[in-house]
Amino acid sequence: xxxxxxxxxxxxxxxxxxxxxxxxxxxxxxxxxxxxxxxxxxxxxxxxxxxxxxxxxxxxxxxxxxxxxxxxxxxxxxxxxxxxxxxxxxxxxxxxxxxxxxxxxxxxxxxxxxxxxxxxxxxxxxxxxxxxxxxxxxxxxxxxxxxxxxxxxxxxxxxxxxxxxxxxxxxxxxxxxxxxxxxxxxxxxxxxxxxxxxxxxxxxxxxxxxxxxxxxxxxxxxxxxxxxxxxxxxxxxxxxxxxxxxxxxxxxxxxxxxxxxxxxxxxxxxxxxxxxxxxx
Amino acid sequence: xxxxxxxxxxxxxxxxxxxxxxxxxxxxxxxxxxxxxxxxxxxxxxxxxxxxxxxxxxxxxxxxxxxxxxxxxxxxxxxxxxxxxxxxxxxxxxxxxxxxxxxxxxxxxxxxxxxxxxxxxxxxxxxxxxxxxxxxxxxxxxxxxxxxxxxxxxxxxxxxxxxxxxxxxxxxxxxxxxxxxxxxxxxxxxxxxxxxxxxxxxxxxxxxxxxxxxxxxxxxxxxxxxxxxxxxxxxxxxxxxxxxxxxxxxxxxxxxxxxxxxxxxxxxxxxxxxxxxxxxxxxxxxxxxxxxxxxxxxxxxxxxxxxxxxxxxxxxxxxxxxxxxxxxxxxxxxxxxxxxxxxxxxxxxxxxx
Ligand SMILES: Nc1ncnc2c1ncn2[C@@H]1O[C@H](COP(=O)(O)OP(=O)(O)O)[C@@H](O)[C@H]1O
Ligand SMILES: [Mg+2]
Numbered sequence: 001x002x003x004x005x006x007x008x009x010x011x012x013x014x015x016x017x018x019x020x021x022x023x024x025x026x027x028x029x030x031x032x033x034x035x036x037x038x039x040x041x042x043x044x045x046x047x048x049x050x051x052x053x054x055x056x057x058x059x060x061x062x063x064x065x066x067x068x069x070x071x072x073x074x075x076x077x078x079x080x081x082x083x084x085x086x087x088x089x090x091x092x093x094x095x096x097x098x099x100x101x102x103x104x105x106x107x108x109x110x111x112x113x114x115x116x117x118x119x120x121x122x123x124x125x126x127x128x129x130x131x132x133x134x135x136x137x138x139x140x141x142x143x144x145x146x147x148x149x150x151x152x153x154x155x156x157x158x159x160x161x162x163x164x165x166x167x168x169x170x171x172x173x174x175x176x177x178x179x180x181x182x183x184x185x186x187x188x189x190x191x192x193x194x195x196x197x198x199x200x201x202x203x204x205x206x207x208x209x210x211x212x213x214x215x216x217x218x219x220x221x222x223x224x225x226x227x228x229x230x231x232x233x234x235x236x237x238x239x240x241x242x243x244x245x246x247x248x249x250x251x252x253x254x255x256x257x258x259x260x261x262x263x264x265x266x267x268x269x270x271x272x273x274x275x276x277x278x279x280x
Numbered sequence: 281x282x283x284x285x286x287x288x289x290x291x292x293x294x295x296x297x298x299x300x301x302x303x304x305x306x307x308x309x310x311x312x313x314x315x316x317x318x319x320x321x322x323x324x325x326x327x328x329x330x331x332x333x334x335x336x337x338x339x340x341x342x343x344x345x346x347x348x349x350x351x352x353x354x355x356x357x358x359x360x361x362x363x364x365x366x367x368x369x370x371x372x373x374x375x376x377x378x379x380x381x382x383x384x385x386x387x388x389x390x391x392x393x394x395x396x397x398x399x400x401x402x403x404x405x406x407x408x409x410x411x412x413x414x415x416x417x418x419x420x421x422x423x424x425x426x427x428x429x430x431x432x433x434x435x436x437x438x439x440x441x442x443x444x445x446x447x448x449x450x451x452x453x454x455x456x457x458x459x460x461x462x463x464x465x466x467x468x469x470x471x472x473x474x475x476x477x478x479x480x481x482x483x484x485x486x487x488x489x490x491x492x493x494x495x496x497x498x499x500x501x502x503x504x505x506x507x508x509x510x511x512x513x514x515x516x517x518x519x520x521x522x523x524x525x526x527x528x529x530x531x532x533x534x535x536x537x538x539x540x541x542x543x544x545x546x547x548x549x550x551x552x553x554x555x556x557x558x559x560x561x562x563x564x565x566x567x568x569x570x571x572x573x574x575x576x577x578x579x580x581x582x583x584x585x586x587x588x589x590x591x592x593x594x595x596x597x598x599x600x601x602x603x604x605x606x607x608x609x610x611x612x613x614x615x616x617x618x619x620x621x622x623x624x625x626x627x628x629x630x631x632x633x
Contacts, residue, residue: 074491093494093499094491094494094495095494095495095497095498095499095500098494098495098496098497099497103495103496103497104495105495106491106492106495110489110492111489111492112484112485112488112489112492113488114488115484115488119481122481123481123482123484123485123493123496123498124496126478126482126485126496126497126498127496127497129478131477131478131479133474133479133506136474136477136478136479137470137473137510139469139473143473143477146478147476147477186492187495187496189496190495190496190497
């Protein structure tokens with residue numbers, strides 16, 4: 001299954017790939033992150049262009065999640081600048097960064113466990129809701145109309161990720177693969193223009209991974225820029241327009257998949273046996 | 281289907297409660313229900329914080345007491361001296377005083393929320409407890425304003441204007457019973473609307489998973505403060521109703537034990553459920569009177585409380601309402617037509633809104 005899906009989504013990636021002249025969406029410049037004496041990210045500089053899928057790869061502990069956390073406001077960068085569509089993000093809180101359209105998922109599965117799948121997505125729609133607290137308490141009809149509109153949007157998103165049939169289930173009763181889809185659904189509900197996915201297919205079986213790649217293709221047809229962290233090299237090579245490779249907090253390579261695959265430094269640092277094995 | 285059932289049961293309940301004074305001529309029991317009802321309003325307001333946002337306010341009685349004092353003082357009028365400058369307030373109508381009390385309690389909630397939600401959890405517990413203690417000490421020691429332990433006496437009662445009937449004195453058991461019933465229904469409706477809205481979902485999301493909630497743009501402080509303001513204002517309303525019913529208020533309205541009673545009501549009934557505080561409030565509001573009927577000493581009464589609460593929490597950790605709801609679900613699930621694929625059959629009905 002993954003064998004049939006991989007080329008098709010790769011084809012979508014190729015057709016939708018923005019040219020090198022596409023505007024810069026996210027610019028990370030000289031980013032360093034330190035935890036006490038430990039330097040997790042060192043002088044990291046890269047750009048994500050509008051509409052592209054950029055993958056950030058590197059061995060465990062390379063600093064990928066730390067970079068995500070800094071971009072989305074969960075940790076403070078020690079130095080460097082992060083600019084999205086002209087707006088500096090450093091110093092903003094995560095919810096303010098979401099207001100700029102920068103939304104992330106978490107490496108460790110993270111949903112609202114006690115809520116139904118539909119309500120999980122309804123929470124994600126927070127930014128799109130237009131309900132003043134006083135109007136809510138007075139029970140004004142506008143609030144009811146807005147709720148109906150949000151509900152329609154939630155169903156639409158569940159259709160997009162393929163969770164409609166599970167809408168009434170409590171999140172805890174979902175399978176692992178479904179949970180990972182729900183996370184993406186929650187993030188999509190927040191209307192991102194830049195979506196950061198932290199190892200979205202880790203723990204998925206090949207069929208689920210294939211389906212996820214198809215979902216990623218649908219996401220990018222909506223014009224959403226994607227920054228992806230992933231260990232599954234088949235997927236990374238299949239969906240990425242460009243790849244940035246990180247090792248011990250430093251960028252060691254930046255380029256299209258083909259160049260990364262044959263970059264000797266990358267092979268030595270990371271891909272080496274893992275990718276060779278995946279290919280064979 | 282289940283919507284129709286819940287609507288029908290709500291109508292039946294309200295009908296039962298509205299007609300109750302017509303066939304219940306035991307005034308003492310009516311008094312018990314009034315006090316229980318006031319506590320239920322306070323417990324519902326606490327539930328918004330404790331149940332929906334997950335923040336434990338162990339000083340919730342402060343807002344209740346502030347509502348009681350503010351409404352009493354505003355309706356009685358007062359003269360105080362601040363740095364030898366006299367400040368006087370002429371007596372105001374009771375309905376106006378109650379509005380002032382609700383607003384003032386809400387403002388206090390805003391203040392507490394603002395200062396304590398920068399750092400949450402244990403910090404909020406401490407701030408709320410300290411706040412309640414401070415308000416109690418103010419009520420006890422600011423003699424010029426509050427009369428201290430001598431209490432505020434002869435608090436006027438509410439006059440309610442009804443179209444076609446004119447002024448009605450809310451004096452005595454039956455009118456106060458209806459006032460409390462009305463206030464409880466309004467409180468229930470407000471909290472219900474909040475819970476099923478963007479605001480309520482934000483509060484629940486913060487309780488369930490704060491990092492994820494913020495990642496989709498939810499402003500933590502904003503919605504926790506909103507919950508505290510609404511919660512404090514409703515507790516203040518309960519306090520104001522209480523003051524104009526018993527018509528005497530002393531610093532004991534700030535006793536810690538009342539906060540504990542509210543917390544017990546919410547937790548045993550089921551925190552984070554709309555009906556939980558009502559069920560818990562009825563049990564722990566009526567129980568003391570039942571025990572008094574058996575001439576149980578107050579000390580023993582607290583022991584009975586404690587044992588009952590431990591039993592409920594031990595056997596029904598989520599509280600009574602969720603336990604009953606789960607049992608009902610299992611029961612209807614078993615007796616209903618056996619669906620081969622429960623998810624597949626349940627969804628299409630909801631799928632087309
Ligand atoms: N909150 C933290 N406190 C201290 N060290 C951390 C923290 N988060 C990450 N690190 C360390 O920073 C380094 C990079 O981690 P991480 O960004 O999670 O890497 P990756 O996502 O690429 O696997 C690791 O050595 C990790 O132990
Ligand atoms: Mg990581």
